[in-house]
Amino acid sequence: MRTVDIALGITRTRRARLLVALIATGTFLATPVSEADSATVVAARPEIGAADRQVPVVVEPTLLERRVLGRSVEGRDIEAFRYGTKGGTPIMVIGVIHGDEDAGLLITDVLRTMTPPTGIDLWVIPTVNPDGTVADTRGNANRVDLNRNFPRGWVPQGEPGYWQYAGPSAGSEPETKAVMKFVREVKPALGIWYHQDLNMISPGSGFEGRIRARYAKLTELPLVRITGGRYTGVAATWQRNAVPQGLGFVVELGPTLTSSQARMHAEAVMVVARMVHGSRA
């Protein structure tokens, strides 16, 4: 049964506008995506004071922590929301790094209504690029492509205005620094990074390859290698190399994402999280 589902059919652009409105008013919305037929689904986020609303209460996932990882160039909070088992296998999900590729927000919205499997310490980070998310731009407010700014294989690329401008130096941006500090502290066993809109997942090798293949199968995304392009200073590559045995991969969503696809992705996150947890037990 579908209850409130205002996210249904929302496109990237509409979603971005919605987020702008939410940031502007300083409030987060009640239940953008919610289906009452799953025991793990919650009708409202725990922090929004649902008491004075008419909300069908299901099961609320406990928000263990809201952490501000740092601030953007324009001073916006980079927020992380923690659910599941404190001290369990840390899993990190990043909805947005390229501000104009924000379909991942629909997935992080769903994740925030789900109780992770036991043993998973889940960190949901809707956007590491809040300025770009608000402005609907790829880069941050310095026009730096944050996914070329990480200090692994960093090379200078272009200048402000170039779409893949890598910044003045490796790890120069406050958003990059905030993510680095967080990853070094939390040591995610797995990081999942959403992008658009190539509609694919790149295959990997070994255990990570199996994780990627499983995720691709569950979400019906083709598992194909990206050809062409020059990928330097990439966040996921830095992240998985910053942690011993760290895993990380990019999910390229399509141009739009339906709410049922968002749910498929959120459930795939939980499946691969369990695989990673199982491999460490």
Ligand SMILES: [Zn+2]
């Ligand atoms: Zn991207």
